[in-house]
Amino acid sequence: MKIAIDAMGGDFAPENIVKGVNLAKKELSDVTFQLYGDATKIREFLDNEVNVEIIATSEVIDFHDDPVTAIKAKKDSSLVRAVTAVKKGEADAVLSAGSTGALLTAGLLLVKRIKQVSRxxxxxxxxxxxxxxxxxxxxxxxxxxxxxxxxxxxxxxxxxxxxxxxxxxxxxxxxxxxxxxxxxxxxxxxxxxxxxxxxxxxxxxxxxxxxxxxxxxxxxxxxxxxxxxxxxxxxxxxxxxxxxxxxxxxxxxxxxxxxxxxxxxxxxxxxxxxxxxAAGGAAFVGLKAPVVKAHGNSSEFAIASALKQIHKMIESDVSGKLVKHFEALDK
Amino acid sequence: MKIAIDAMGGDFAPENIVKGVNLAKKELSDVTFQLYGDATKIREFLDNEVNVEIIATSEVIDFHDDPVTAIKAKKDSSLVRAVTAVKKGEADAVLSAGSTGALLTAGLLLVKRIKQVSRxxxxxxxxxxxxxxxxxxxxxxxxxxxxxxxxxxxxxxxxxxxxxxxxxxxxxxxxxxxxxxxxxxxxxxxxxxxxxxxxxxxxxxxxxxxxxxxxxxxxxxxxxxxxxxxxxxxxxxxxxxxxxxxxxxxxxxxxxxxxxxxxxxxxxxxxxxxxxxAAGGAAFVGLKAPVVKAHGNSSEFAIASALKQIHKMIESDVSGKLVKHFEALDK
The missing domain is CATH 3.40.718.10 (Isopropylmalate Dehydrogenase)
Structure with a gap:
C-alpha cells in the first residue's frame, strides 16, 4: 500500500514529518511512503530511501493562506500534490500536518465525499x-x-x-x-x-x-x-x-x-x-479514501502514530466498507 | 433587604443551607434571611434567629419531580413559596439549591422575565x-x-x-x-x-x-x-x-x-x-429580580458565597438597571 505524505506541512516540517517516516518504516514494511516536498530538505532528515518515493514539489500552503484560494492557486504545493495522488489512485491515503482548512477543502474537492454521506x-x-x-x-x-x-x-x-x-x-x-x-x-x-x-x-x-x-x-x-x-x-x-x-x-x-x-x-x-x-491524527471521515490531519506541532512520534493509524485504515478497508454501506442505503 | 431561601432544596438540606445562613449573617448585617421549609429542622441547625424569618412550608420538590407539574402541584413547597415571596414583593431575591428545572420554571412563571429580554x-x-x-x-x-x-x-x-x-x-x-x-x-x-x-x-x-x-x-x-x-x-x-x-x-x-x-x-x-x-451560585439572569441556583451538593461555604453574591446583586440593583436598559430599547 502507498501513503502520500505532505512533507512540508506543519510547524516543524519537513524535519518531524521525515523523522516520523523513519520511525514508521521500521514497523510498516508493506508501505511505500511517498514524500511530497523539497527533495533536498527531505533527504537531509531521511535515514534511507528503502520503501520511499520522493516527489519534488515547488510550493507550500501555509496557515495564513485562504484554503479555497490556496488549493486553486498552488497546484504544485506539497499538500495539493499529495491529495491529488489519492485522487489519481497513485496512493491509498494521505497525511498532512499542514493547514486544516486546506486539507479539508482539497479532500472534498479531490478525494470527494462518499456520495450518500451528507457531510x-x-x-x-x-x-x-x-x-x-x-x-x-x-x-x-x-x-x-x-x-x-x-x-x-x-x-x-x-x-x-x-x-x-x-x-x-x-x-x-x-x-x-x-x-x-x-x-x-x-x-x-x-x-x-x-x-x-x-x-x-x-x-x-x-x-x-x-x-x-x-x-x-x-x-x-x-x-x-x-x-x-x-x-x-x-x-x-x-x-x-x-x-x-x-x-x-x-x-x-x-x-x-x-x-x-x-x-x-x-x-x-x-x-x-x-x-x-500516541493518538494519531484527526481523520476526515466520509471521503472515499483516508485523509488524515496531524497536529501542526506534531512530534516525530505523533507522525509515526498517524502513519500506523492510516496503515490500519487501509488494511481494514474501512473507507471501502463505508462506501458499500452508504451505497446500499435507499436514500 | 430580604432574601428568600429555599431551605429544603439540595442534597444536604436543610443542614448546609441553614449553616450557610449562619455564616452569611456574620457578614451581611443588613439582610433579613427568610427561610422557607420545615421549621423544626431549620431551628435544629440555626445558630440564632437574629435577622431571620422562618416560614413553615409543608412540601418539598425533589430532583425526580417534573418541573412544570411540580410547580403547579406543590404550591406549599419551600421552593414555590420562596419564589412567590419575590413575586409578591415580600423578598428582593431568591436562592435555592433544589431542582434547577423547577427553579427556572418558577422564576419564569412567577418572577417573570424582563419584557424585552428574548430569553x-x-x-x-x-x-x-x-x-x-x-x-x-x-x-x-x-x-x-x-x-x-x-x-x-x-x-x-x-x-x-x-x-x-x-x-x-x-x-x-x-x-x-x-x-x-x-x-x-x-x-x-x-x-x-x-x-x-x-x-x-x-x-x-x-x-x-x-x-x-x-x-x-x-x-x-x-x-x-x-x-x-x-x-x-x-x-x-x-x-x-x-x-x-x-x-x-x-x-x-x-x-x-x-x-x-x-x-x-x-x-x-x-x-x-x-x-x-467560593464561586457563588448560578444566576438565572433576564428576570425582574435575582433568582439564584446553588449546586445541589453545596457546602455551607458555597451557600454563604451565594448569599453574598445575591447581596451584591440587590445592593447594585443590577436587575433594576437591566429593566431600564431593555425598556429604553426600541424593539
Missing part, C-alpha cells in the same frame, strides 16, 4: 482513563448540522471504531445537555429518535460532556460547533491544570519542591495521558 | 488562572438560541460583571470555533455583527473554549447547548485529572508516596481553584 466530519481518537479511548466527531469540519448529519456521523464513527480500533459493537452516544432521552436541542432529539431505530448502530443514548473521558462511550457524536468547543475545553482545562501543578510545586516551600521532584515521574505519566503523540 | 439565561462566575474569573452564559437554560438571544446574553453578562463583580467595561467575547471574525455558525456570525455595532458593549470578538480559563474575557457568551457542553467538559476534565494525580501518587513507589505527602498542601490549593465553594 464529512473531522474525527479524533481521544484518551479515556481506562486506556480504551473513544472516537469523537465532528470536531469542527462543520459549523452547523442537521439530525441526518449526526446520524451519518454515528455510522462513520461506528465503522471506524470497529474496523480500525477493533472494538466490537462500539457503543455510540450523542452529546446532549443531559443523559435522559428527553434532553437536547430539537436537532439532537430528532437524531436520537433516528438512531434508536437503527439496528446496525449500538446506540446507547445521550452522553454529557463530563462523562466522555471516563469511557462512557466508544464513539461520541456531536455537531461540529459543539464538538469543536468540547475538544478545546478539554484541551484548555488539561493545559491550565498541568501548568498550575507545575507552578504550585515550583513556587512552593522547599518541602513542596522536594515532593515535586519525587513525584515527577508519576506526573509525566499523567502528561502522557493528555499527549497527542 | 433568560443561566450564568455562573467561573475561575481563571489569574483569579479574576469570568461570567459565562447561557449554561443550559436554553437548548437552542438565535443571534438576538446571544446579543441579549452579552448585555445581561456585561451588566452583571460590571455591577456585581465591579469590572469596568467588561470584555465580552463570543464562543466560536476560531477567534477570527470569519469563524462560527451562521447564528454566531450574525450575533458577532450585531455586537460589533453596539457601543455599550465592550465586545472583543470571538473566543475559543480553550482560552476561557486563562482570562481571555470577562464575559463569555454561548448558546445554551454549547455553553452547557463546555461547562461539563471543563468539570469532567478537571475531575479526571485530579483523580489521576491522586491515583498516580497512591499507586506509585514509596518515593512517589512520600513526594505526594509533601506536595499535598499545594495540590489542595489547586483543588480550591476548581472548587465551587
Amino acid at each position: 464529512p466530519a473531522l474525527m479524533s481518537t481521544l484518551p479515556t482513563v481506562d486506556g480504551r479511548g473513544f472516537d469523537m466527531l465532528d470536531l469542527g469540519a462543520n459549523t452547523e448540522n442537521t439530525a441526518q448529519h449526526l446520524v451519518d456521523f454515528a455510522v462513520l464513527g461506528s465503522y471506524y471504531a470497529e474496523n480500525v480500533r477493533g472494538i466490537e459493537k462500539p457503543r455510540v452516544a450523542l452529546i446532549s445537555n443531559g443523559s435522559e432521552e428527553s434532553k437536547g436541542s430539537p436537532t439532537v432529539k430528532e437524531a436520537h429518535e433516528l438512531l434508536v431505530a437503527m439496528p446496525e448502530i449500538n446506540f446507547i443514548g445521550n452522553i454529557e460532556a463530563r462523562d466522555i473521558l471516563t469511557g462512557g462511550a466508544d464513539v461520541v457524536v456531536a455537531d461540529g460547533f459543539t464538538g469543536n468547543a468540547i475538544l478545546k475545553a478539554v484541551e484548555g482545562t488539561a493545559s491550565v491544570l498541568m501548568k498550575q501543578i507545575k507552578t504550585a510545586i515550583m513556587e512552593g516551600s522547599l518541602t513542596t519542591k522536594i515532593g515535586g521532584a519525587l513525584i515527577k515521574k508519576s506526573l509525566s505519566g499523567l502528561k502522557d495521558l493528555m499527549s497527542t503523540d | 433568560p439565561a443561566l450564568m455562573s462566575t467561573l475561575p481563571t488562572v489569574d483569579g479574576r474569573g469570568f461570567d459565562m452564559l447561557d449554561l443550559g437554560a436554553n437548548t437552542e438560541n438565535t443571534a438576538q438571544h446571544l446579543v441579549d446574553f452579552a448585555v445581561l453578562g456585561s451588566y452583571y460583571a460590571e455591577n456585581v463583580r465591579g469590572i469596568e467595561k467588561p470584555r465580552v467575547a463570543l464562543i466560536s470555533n476560531g477567534s477570527e471574525e470569519s469563524k462560527g455558525s451562521p447564528t454566531v456570525k450574525e450575533a458577532h455583527e450585531l455586537l460589533v455595532a453596539m457601543p455599550e458593549i465592550n465586545f472583543i470578538g470571538n473566543i475559543e473554549a480553550r482560552d476561557i480559563l486563562t482570562g481571555g474575557a470577562d464575559v463569555v457568551v454561548a448558546d445554551g447547548f454549547t455553553g452547557n457542553a463546555i461547562l461539563k467538559a471543563v468539570e469532567g476534565t478537571a475531575s479526571v485529572l485530579m483523580k489521576q494525580i491522586k491515583t498516580a501518587i497512591m499507586e506509585g513507589s514509596l518515593t512517589t508516596k512520600i513526594g505526594g505527602a509533601l506536595i499535598k498542601k499545594s495540590l489542595s490549593g489547586l483543588k480550591d481553584l476548581m472548587s465551587t465553594d
Whole structure:
C-alpha cells in the first residue's frame, strides 16, 4: 500500500514529518511512503530511501493562506500534490500536518465525499482513563448540522471504531445537555429518535460532556460547533491544570519542591495521558479514501502514530466498507 | 433587604443551607434571611434567629419531580413559596439549591422575565488562572438560541460583571470555533455583527473554549447547548485529572508516596481553584429580580458565597438597571 505524505506541512516540517517516516518504516514494511516536498530538505532528515518515493514539489500552503484560494492557486504545493495522488489512485491515503482548512477543502474537492454521506466530519481518537479511548466527531469540519448529519456521523464513527480500533459493537452516544432521552436541542432529539431505530448502530443514548473521558462511550457524536468547543475545553482545562501543578510545586516551600521532584515521574505519566503523540491524527471521515490531519506541532512520534493509524485504515478497508454501506442505503 | 431561601432544596438540606445562613449573617448585617421549609429542622441547625424569618412550608420538590407539574402541584413547597415571596414583593431575591428545572420554571412563571429580554439565561462566575474569573452564559437554560438571544446574553453578562463583580467595561467575547471574525455558525456570525455595532458593549470578538480559563474575557457568551457542553467538559476534565494525580501518587513507589505527602498542601490549593465553594451560585439572569441556583451538593461555604453574591446583586440593583436598559430599547 502507498501513503502520500505532505512533507512540508506543519510547524516543524519537513524535519518531524521525515523523522516520523523513519520511525514508521521500521514497523510498516508493506508501505511505500511517498514524500511530497523539497527533495533536498527531505533527504537531509531521511535515514534511507528503502520503501520511499520522493516527489519534488515547488510550493507550500501555509496557515495564513485562504484554503479555497490556496488549493486553486498552488497546484504544485506539497499538500495539493499529495491529495491529488489519492485522487489519481497513485496512493491509498494521505497525511498532512499542514493547514486544516486546506486539507479539508482539497479532500472534498479531490478525494470527494462518499456520495450518500451528507457531510464529512473531522474525527479524533481521544484518551479515556481506562486506556480504551473513544472516537469523537465532528470536531469542527462543520459549523452547523442537521439530525441526518449526526446520524451519518454515528455510522462513520461506528465503522471506524470497529474496523480500525477493533472494538466490537462500539457503543455510540450523542452529546446532549443531559443523559435522559428527553434532553437536547430539537436537532439532537430528532437524531436520537433516528438512531434508536437503527439496528446496525449500538446506540446507547445521550452522553454529557463530563462523562466522555471516563469511557462512557466508544464513539461520541456531536455537531461540529459543539464538538469543536468540547475538544478545546478539554484541551484548555488539561493545559491550565498541568501548568498550575507545575507552578504550585515550583513556587512552593522547599518541602513542596522536594515532593515535586519525587513525584515527577508519576506526573509525566499523567502528561502522557493528555499527549497527542500516541493518538494519531484527526481523520476526515466520509471521503472515499483516508485523509488524515496531524497536529501542526506534531512530534516525530505523533507522525509515526498517524502513519500506523492510516496503515490500519487501509488494511481494514474501512473507507471501502463505508462506501458499500452508504451505497446500499435507499436514500 | 430580604432574601428568600429555599431551605429544603439540595442534597444536604436543610443542614448546609441553614449553616450557610449562619455564616452569611456574620457578614451581611443588613439582610433579613427568610427561610422557607420545615421549621423544626431549620431551628435544629440555626445558630440564632437574629435577622431571620422562618416560614413553615409543608412540601418539598425533589430532583425526580417534573418541573412544570411540580410547580403547579406543590404550591406549599419551600421552593414555590420562596419564589412567590419575590413575586409578591415580600423578598428582593431568591436562592435555592433544589431542582434547577423547577427553579427556572418558577422564576419564569412567577418572577417573570424582563419584557424585552428574548430569553433568560443561566450564568455562573467561573475561575481563571489569574483569579479574576469570568461570567459565562447561557449554561443550559436554553437548548437552542438565535443571534438576538446571544446579543441579549452579552448585555445581561456585561451588566452583571460590571455591577456585581465591579469590572469596568467588561470584555465580552463570543464562543466560536476560531477567534477570527470569519469563524462560527451562521447564528454566531450574525450575533458577532450585531455586537460589533453596539457601543455599550465592550465586545472583543470571538473566543475559543480553550482560552476561557486563562482570562481571555470577562464575559463569555454561548448558546445554551454549547455553553452547557463546555461547562461539563471543563468539570469532567478537571475531575479526571485530579483523580489521576491522586491515583498516580497512591499507586506509585514509596518515593512517589512520600513526594505526594509533601506536595499535598499545594495540590489542595489547586483543588480550591476548581472548587465551587467560593464561586457563588448560578444566576438565572433576564428576570425582574435575582433568582439564584446553588449546586445541589453545596457546602455551607458555597451557600454563604451565594448569599453574598445575591447581596451584591440587590445592593447594585443590577436587575433594576437591566429593566431600564431593555425598556429604553426600541424593539
